[in-house]
Amino acid sequence: MLGGIFLASILVIYGLSYFYFQDCHKLITRTEDAFDVVHEQIQDTLSNLLSIYTCQKTPAEKKRVEEFNKETSDSQIESGNCNNKYRIIFSILYIIVFLALNYGAYHLYQQKKIDLKAVVSIFIINFAIFGHLSDFYYDAHGFMNVYTKVNHITSFMESLPIKPKHSGKTIPNPARITINFKDVGFKHPATSKAIYEDLNLVIPPGQSLAIMGSIGSGKSTAAKLLVRLQKHDVGQILLNGVDVADLDIDDLRKHVIYVPQHPILFNRTLWENINYGLEGVTREDVFKLLRETGLNDLEEVYREKMDKSVGKLGTNLSGGQRQVVWLIRCMLRPSSVIVLDEPTSALDEKSRRNIENIIKAMSKKRTLIVITHDKELLQHMDRMVYFDKGKIIQDTMLKKESAEQQPQSNRRANTPIASY
Numbered sequence: 001m002l003g004g005i006f007l008a009s010i011l012v013i014y015g016l017s018y019f020y021f022q023d024c025h026k027l028i029t030r031t032e033d034a035f036d037v038v039h040e041q042i043q044d045t046l047s048n049l050l051s052i053y054t055c056q057k058t059p060a061e062k063k064r065v066e067e068f069n070k071e072t073s074d075s076q077i078e079s080g081n082c083n084n085k086y087r088i089i090f091s092i093l094y095i096i097v098f099l100a101l102n103y104g105a106y107h108l109y110q111q112k113k114i115d116l117k118a119v120v121s122i123f124i125i126n127f128a129i130f131g132h133l134s135d136f137y138y139d140a141h142g143f144m145n146v147y148t149k150v151n152h153i154t155s156f157m158e159s160l161p162i163k164p165k166h167s168g169k170t171i172p173n174p175a176r177i178t179i180n181f182k183d184v185g186f187k188h189p190a191t192s193k194a195i196y197e198d199l200n201l202v203i204p205p206g207q208s209l210a211i212m213g214s215i216g217s218g219k220s221t222a223a224k225l226l227v228r229l230q231k232h233d234v235g236q237i238l239l240n241g242v243d244v245a246d247l248d249i250d251d252l253r254k255h256v257i258y259v260p261q262h263p264i265l266f267n268r269t270l271w272e273n274i275n276y277g278l279e280g281v282t283r284e285d286v287f288k289l290l291r292e293t294g295l296n297d298l299e300e301v302y303r304e305k306m307d308k309s310v311g312k313l314g315t316n317l318s319g320g321q322r323q324v325v326w327l328i329r330c331m332l333r334p335s336s337v338i339v340l341d342e343p344t345s346a347l348d349e350k351s352r353r354n355i356e357n358i359i360k361a362m363s364k365k366r367t368l369i370v371i372t373h374d375k376e377l378l379q380h381m382d383r384m385v386y387f388d389k390g391k392i393i394q395d396t397m398l399k400k401e402s403a404e405q406q407p408q409s410n411r412r413a414n415t416p417i418a419s420y
């Protein structure tokens with residue numbers, strides 16, 4: 001009979017843990033989600049501190065974060081309550097079964113079915129077993145927390161658009177890439193108006209091309225379509241005859257590199273940021289490159305900061321120093337096409353000159369596409385195209401020798417640059 005009570009109690013405890021898991025697991029997941037939202041909000045707030053201070057919105061932002069934080073505290077309290085509820089149920093159950101078993105043993109003793117030694121032994125065994133059983137609750141609790149966190153991270157990873165490895169063609173002869181935008185049309189899913197309807201542009205290998213144009217005319221979008229950060233709807237973007245849509249994404253990003261308008265850095269050391277994605281590059285290679293490009297002043301700064309953290313988003317570095325990290329990475333990679341989106345915007349004169357030096361060096365060796373409003377950069381470029389409302393309204397050769405490289409289709413639009 002005692003064995004029966006004992007087995008039944010174990011079954012009940014295991015059954016109960018199933019309900020415990022079902023009930024509390026959902027609440028812990030909700031707490032984790034709420035934490036994610038709060039982290040996102042805090043990060044967003046910190047990234048926009050300047051706007052917040054300038055617009056004197058500190059109290060409003062504080063309130064906003066507090067509201068998000070409240071959801072986290074509420075769900076934390078609920079999941080805490082859930083845990084407590086089951087802990088009490090488990091404890092009551094343990095006590096009932098413990099008492100029932102010992103009472104059963106005592107009853108058998110009174111009926112002289114067992115002797116005193118057996119009663120004491122049963123008590124000791126009960127005590128030991130139930131000690132272990134109460135640990136079971138804490139183990140279940142720990143397991144559930146870990147399970148929920150792992151599950152949470154796994155679902156986040158699954159939500160990322162990860163493509164199968166080597167799922168496309170490779171660029172033929174990647175050292176010399178001809179880029180051909182052929183009747184390209186594109187519209188953002190959220191908008192009704194197309195940015196381009198029939199964009200045509202051929203960029204021969206080794207050319208340095210400046211893309212200029214009015215605000216919102218589609219310059220950055222063209223660069224993003226080229227590296228498939230966005231996907232064109234109609235027409236083709238051919239790299240040596242292969243559409244970017246059919247290319248293996250790793251192969252595309254290896255040979256065509258895009259530096260965004262506001263490059264941000266990892267909150268790691270300067271060296272980890274510079275060395276990110278590079279192989280076999282030493283610090284001395286970096287310093288040598290800085291000297292060769294005439295950035296001797298930066299060499300000194302970088303030497304000093306190399307093992308220090310650059311701070312969140314790289315904010316311990318100036319805008320120009322951040323840009324240079326990305327540009328050095330580009331120069332030390334084997335990519336044959338480099339696309340820079342407004343590399344000199346919002347920089348002081350000294351940083352601007354540093355970036356200009358790098359652009360000059362880059363333009364000699366590879367295909368360089370620079371989206372810019374900065375006319376000073378044009379002296380290092382072979383060609384300039386001007387965008388307006390998704391169309392190229394001007395296509396100008398800037399250097400005599402590269403006029404010969406220019407494909408027939410682009411020669412028609414040549415007009416003097418002086419007007420810009």
Ligand SMILES: Nc1ncnc2c1ncn2[C@@H]1O[C@H](COP(=O)(O)OP(=O)(O)OP(=O)(O)O)[C@@H](O)[C@H]1O
Binds near residue numbers: 213214215
């Ligand atoms: N994610 C988006 N959703 C909807 N429309 C967008 C999105 N990103 C850009 N656009 C719109 O697409 C058009 C082209 O934007 P794009 O960033 O290519 O312009 P741009 O020429 O680079 O401008 P700027 O000189 O200001 O950098 C703009 O009208 C812009 O408002």
Ligand SMILES: [Mg+2]
Binds near residue numbers: 220221261341
């Ligand atoms: Mg832009």
